[in-house]
Amino acid sequence: MRDNSLEYCLAALDNPVQLGAHLLPQVIAALTDVDVDLYDVQRSAWTNPLIHLRAVFDIHDLPETPTAFIPVPDVATTVSARASAVVCIAALNSDTISYGSENDGHLFVNLVVLPGDGDFADKSKSNMRGHTDGVSFPVRGQPHEFDQRVAPSPDFVCLSGLRNPNSTTTTVMPLSAVLQRLTSEEINELTKPQYILRPQKTFKRGLRKLFGKDSPLLEVMAGIQLLFETEDGYWIRYSHSASETDFDSELASQAITRFEQACQECSASVVIAPGDILLVNNRIGLHGRGVVGGEAGGDSRWLLRTYGLDTRKLRADQRYPDSSFKLYP
Numbered sequence: 001m002r003d004n005s006l007e008y009c010l011a012a013l014d015n016p017v018q019l020g021a022h023l024l025p026q027v028i029a030a031l032t033d034v035d036v037d038l039y040d041v042q043r044s045a046w047t048n049p050l051i052h053l054r055a056v057f058d059i060h061d062l063p064e065t066p067t068a069f070i071p072v073p074d075v076a077t078t079v080s081a082r083a084s085a086v087v088c089i090a091a092l093n094s095d096t097i098s099y100g101s102e103n104d105g106h107l108f109v110n111l112v113v114l115p116g117d118g119d120f121a122d123k124s125k126s127n128m129r130g131h132t133d134g135v136s137f138p139v140r141g142q143p144h145e146f147d148q149r150v151a152p153s154p155d156f157v158c159l160s161g162l163r164n165p166n167s168t169t170t171t172v173m174p175l176s177a178v179l180q181r182l183t184s185e186e187i188n189e190l191t192k193p194q195y196i197l198r199p200q201k202t203f204k205r206g207l208r209k210l211f212g213k214d215s216p217l218l219e220v221m222a223g224i225q226l227l228f229e230t231e232d233g234y235w236i237r238y239s240h241s242a243s244e245t246d247f248d249s250e251l252a253s254q255a256i257t258r259f260e261q262a263c264q265e266c267s268a269s270v271v272i273a274p275g276d277i278l279l280v281n282n283r284i285g286l287h288g289r290g291v292v293g294g295e296a297g298g299d300s301r302w303l304l305r306t307y308g309l310d311t312r313k314l315r316a317d318q319r320y321p322d323s324s325f326k327l328y329p
């Protein structure tokens with residue numbers, strides 16, 4: 001960034017795959033200097049759902065905290081926060097991506113306290129229980145229930161810290177630890193296609209905007225499998241909406257109750273400080289957060305969020321032809 005104009009650096013963020021490939025050799029060289037093999041980092045990212053990188057980028061010129069998900073203000077600090085996230089995701093063999101159905105497909109969004117007293121505003125201040133992002137989209141390798149174009153949910157959720165005045169915690173629950181607290185019968189229940197899921201609010205708004213209020217993608221999904229056995233252990237898709245149903249089977253509902261309970265018991269807390277990056281593996285971990293509270297704007301809490309996904313097996317029709325990073329829907 002020292003050698004290039006802000007405009008040049010901003011334009012580079014329009015092609016995150018190219019930017020990641022351009023920056024990655026410097027990261028690999030820096031790792032080699034401290035005797036760390038990138039492969040070991042990648043392996044670690046798939047066994048431990050949380051990588052907390054401290055003081056990754058400098059904070060200089062921040063405006064007031066925005067009061068909406070988009071746009072991210074274009075100043076040097078947010079550019080370095082974004083470029084750092086892109087190269088972190090590239091280092092994990094993933095591409096930085098967005099979905100057209102969330103926040104107009106912006107690659108980075110502000111996670112901030114929202115003004116007013118609507119649903120979104122309330123949610124932006126309150127705590128969040130363990131969930132995975134993009135829960136109504138399939139896990140990678142699985143087809144969507146009825147629309148083959150729907151891209152997989154993200155492999156990684158990447159948070160860059162800009163402000164966190166009250167040291168609000170981000171919580172991560174490692175799936176392996178959660179499952180250790182369940183019986184094999186309960187684990188088996190979670191692998192059956194018998195649960196329901198609702199699309200998350202930010203996606204609902206975008207889906208309505210793109211496809212109208214009658215889109216089947218907006219509906220509650222039934223017959224959903226939450227837990228998947230893969231070559232590398234279990235993967236999860238989960239949100240609290242999975243527990244909002246009456247089950248025929250006692251054990252199906254018991255498995256959810258015990259799973260929620262285990263999530264609370266296995267929750268690790270991280271404070272994302274300004275300049276930090278947190279990478280959460282969205283397959284082998286759930287995430288949530290503590291209460292944010294306070295007022296919108298000013299010096300209130302401000303994170304940037306983006307997603308990472310291994311896109312090697314994506315088909316062309318799961319992308320938008322006019323974007324290098326935006327996925328369907």
Ligand SMILES: [Fe+2]
Pocket residue numbers: 131132133287
């Ligand atoms: Fe989330």
